[in-house]
Amino acid sequence: xxxxxxxxxxxxxxxxxxxxxxxxxxxxxxxxxxxxxxxxxxxxxxxxxxxxxxxxxxxxxxxxxxxxxxxxxxxxxxxxxxxxxxxxxxxxxxxxxxxxxxxxxxxxxxxxxxxxxxxxxxxxxxxxxxxxxxxxxxxx
Numbered sequence: 001x002x003x004x005x006x007x008x009x010x011x012x013x014x015x016x017x018x019x020x021x022x023x024x025x026x027x028x029x030x031x032x033x034x035x036x037x038x039x040x041x042x043x044x045x046x047x048x049x050x051x052x053x054x055x056x057x058x059x060x061x062x063x064x065x066x067x068x069x070x071x072x073x074x075x076x077x078x079x080x081x082x083x084x085x086x087x088x089x090x091x092x093x094x095x096x097x098x099x100x101x102x103x104x105x106x107x108x109x110x111x112x113x114x115x116x117x118x119x120x121x122x123x124x125x126x127x128x129x130x131x132x133x134x135x136x137x138x139x140x
Contacts, residue, residue: 014045015101018093022086026051032090036098041065041073046087057083061091070095 016034021027028050035043044062048054061084065073074095078085104112 016094016096016098018090018095018097020086020089020093022050022082024082026082028054028083028086030054030086030090032087032094034091034094034098036070036095036102039071040067040069042067044091046090050086054083054086057081057087060084061087065091070099 013035014033015036017031018034019029019031021029029048030050031047033045033047034041044065046058046061048058065076074092076088076091078088
């Protein structure tokens, strides 16, 4: 996920982000933001694009997964409608993102997110970072 995704999170202190777009004709898209603490989902938020029925599913998913252990949620199976499938796949992608990054050094995590954000821009070097640091105008 990109650094900008963490900034746009609908919940405070997101530590897992997942996204999924349905492959059916609706092309519903769900971006899921989770906050995990003590191996439980303590907060969950979504950014949605799609048909009007998707909003109803959002509330049901929130009610069901809040305060559940990750092991309980990771085994969820969608019911036969495309909305629940889209939400559950986005949720599982958010859990995967959390698990991938949870044991990472926080400083390295920030560096990786900045590098993802900087993709396509000229690479930063120690010389340019020093120059940026001197020009920033903040007291150091």
